[in-house]
Amino acid sequence: MGFFKSKAGAGLILLSVLMAGLAACAGPVWENRYRAAVARVTPAMTRHCISTPRYRVCSDGESVPLSDVAAFMEQAGTAFERVLGLDPPLQGEDPSAVWLYTDRDRYRKVASGLAFHSSIPGFFSPVVPSAVHVRWEKTEEPFPFSLLLHEGLHQQVDTRWRITSPRHNPGNRNQGHIGLPLWANEGLATYMESARMVNGRLITGGINKDRLAELAQKLEKKKVPDLAAVLSRPYGAPFDSGDYAMAWGLVYDLKHGAGRAHLPGAPDLLDFYLKALGTDLSDRYQSLLNNDPTDSAGPAVNFHTWNPVMAQRSLALFNQIVVGSGATPEAWARDWRQRMLALNTYAFAGSNAGIAVNATDPQGVLMEKMHRH
Numbered sequence: 001m002g003f004f005k006s007k008a009g010a011g012l013i014l015l016s017v018l019m020a021g022l023a024a025c026a027g028p029v030w031e032n033r034y035r036a037a038v039a040r041v042t043p044a045m046t047r048h049c050i051s052t053p054r055y056r057v058c059s060d061g062e063s064v065p066l067s068d069v070a071a072f073m074e075q076a077g078t079a080f081e082r083v084l085g086l087d088p089p090l091q092g093e094d095p096s097a098v099w100l101y102t103d104r105d106r107y108r109k110v111a112s113g114l115a116f117h118s119s120i121p122g123f124f125s126p127v128v129p130s131a132v133h134v135r136w137e138k139t140e141e142p143f144p145f146s147l148l149l150h151e152g153l154h155q156q157v158d159t160r161w162r163i164t165s166p167r168h169n170p171g172n173r174n175q176g177h178i179g180l181p182l183w184a185n186e187g188l189a190t191y192m193e194s195a196r197m198v199n200g201r202l203i204t205g206g207i208n209k210d211r212l213a214e215l216a217q218k219l220e221k222k223k224v225p226d227l228a229a230v231l232s233r234p235y236g237a238p239f240d241s242g243d244y245a246m247a248w249g250l251v252y253d254l255k256h257g258a259g260r261a262h263l264p265g266a267p268d269l270l271d272f273y274l275k276a277l278g279t280d281l282s283d284r285y286q287s288l289l290n291n292d293p294t295d296s297a298g299p300a301v302n303f304h305t306w307n308p309v310m311a312q313r314s315l316a317l318f319n320q321i322v323v324g325s326g327a328t329p330e331a332w333a334r335d336w337r338q339r340m341l342a343l344n345t346y347a348f349a350g351s352n353a354g355i356a357v358n359a360t361d362p363q364g365v366l367m368e369k370m371h372r373h
Contacts, residue, residue, distance in 0.1 A: 031127045034113035038129055041106045045099050053088075054078075056095040061102030064136055069143055073098060075202040076149055079195065080156040083188055083204070083255075084180075085274055089160075096155055097131035098148070107135045124151040126158045149192040157185050163278075163285045163306075177306045179281050181314035182239060183230050184274070187247030191255070205255060207347045208248055215245035216344035219337045227333045231318050234311040235303075249340050254322065259339055273321045280313055 041060075049058040050070040054077035057070040077096070081088060089095075101107035108118035110133055116123060122134035122144065132151045134144060157180050164176030178185075194208040219225060230246050233239060253259075254270035288301045288309070323332045 030114055034110070034125060034127050035129070037109045037113035038131075041109060044103070044106060045101070051095055054095055055098055057098045057100065059100040059102065059136065060106060061100075061136065064100050064102060065142070066100075069098070069100065069148075072143070072145070072197075072202070073148065073152065076152050076192075076195075077156070079192065079202055079204050080153055083153075083191070083270075084156060084161055085271060086156070086160055096152075096159065097129065098152075099131050099133050100136045101134065102136045104135065107133065122147045122151055124154045124158070130155070130159065145195070145197075146193040149195055150189045153189040153192050154185065157188075161278075163281045165286060165289055176285070177301070177303060177310075178235075179278060179310070180274075181231070181277075181310055182233050182235050182237075183243075183247045183250065183314070186239065186244055187251035190244055190248040191251045207252070207343070209347055211245045211248040212252075212340070212344050212347055214241065215249045215340055218242045218245060219340055223334070223337070224330055225333050225337055227336070228315055228329060232311050232315040234307045236307065249336070252343075253336060253339060258322065259335060269322060273317065276321050277314065277317045280317055281310060284309055284313060 044060045046058050047060060048062060048064070048066060049056060050066045051057075052070050052074040055070060055073045057066055057073060059066060078088075080086070099110075101110075104118065111118050111120060111123065114123070114125060114127070118135075121137075122132065124130070124132045132148065132155050134147060134151070136143075158178060161178065161180045162176040163179035180188075190208060190211050192204060193211075194206040195202055195204040196206060197203075225246065227246070227250070230243055230250070233243070251270060254273065255268050258269050260269070285301065285306070288305070319329055323329050
């Protein structure tokens, strides 16, 4: 797709930095501005809508192929559930909202409500009413696949990958706190960017060449990459383009064995890590609530107290689950660096020659021959 090199891709990097700040600093002023802007454009933006079991896709223009976008997002939704280890949504759950703007002024009003410049091609707003907002423009592609996949992943993380208390209402998606650390959130979003439609099916797991090329340049300069700094980065802290490339490389490596044998369809190392992290964070969250002198809703367990806990446990569980007891983080980082540099050589030695789509793989993964030798 060449998405990362495009203007949209550059905007996406900036946007993700801004969203990290929004997660840390959102308050009544921004939230109220956003809600007011959404209220003003809602009549026009809900003029044309299509609903699927997982999504409600709306637009202000008749030219937008809503049925195609909705069908694509429904497949994307099942892919998000696979990589995040989520069950399908329960019957009766509100679908996730996607708004596609043909009118630039409407888009500008909503984007500016969160202090975003209208040059940003799209964003996910965690502020209620939460939605993916995308500026619809004619490009070489039928519609912005990569942008919808990237922001759609963030949307599912925010609404469905949350750490909550048993005392919370299970039907309320806005309780608790996000349960996926920054590196995994952005790593999975960039991992989804490279998905392709093959014979009407969305296939994930391909090499994101633009992220890989940037990662290789970064790794050529540093013999032992500082993975700990990325793995323990909290939301709201600087996360630059090179960090995004490292996050993609970590996710890709864990999804494809991290140097270990991995059978198609079997749980991968990232699956094990995310499951263990979810259990660990749930225990930590409950412990914080138990130590909270306030009511069961736990006002003292706010984003600012939760964010550093999640970042710290992210690194600790990575060392425990991924690195393991028989190695050091530094040794694992050196091995990972070599795997990524080898992958870069392989990926650019003949336009992905030798990569085949394994259409029978239930996880929809592109398996590279190099991992079988």
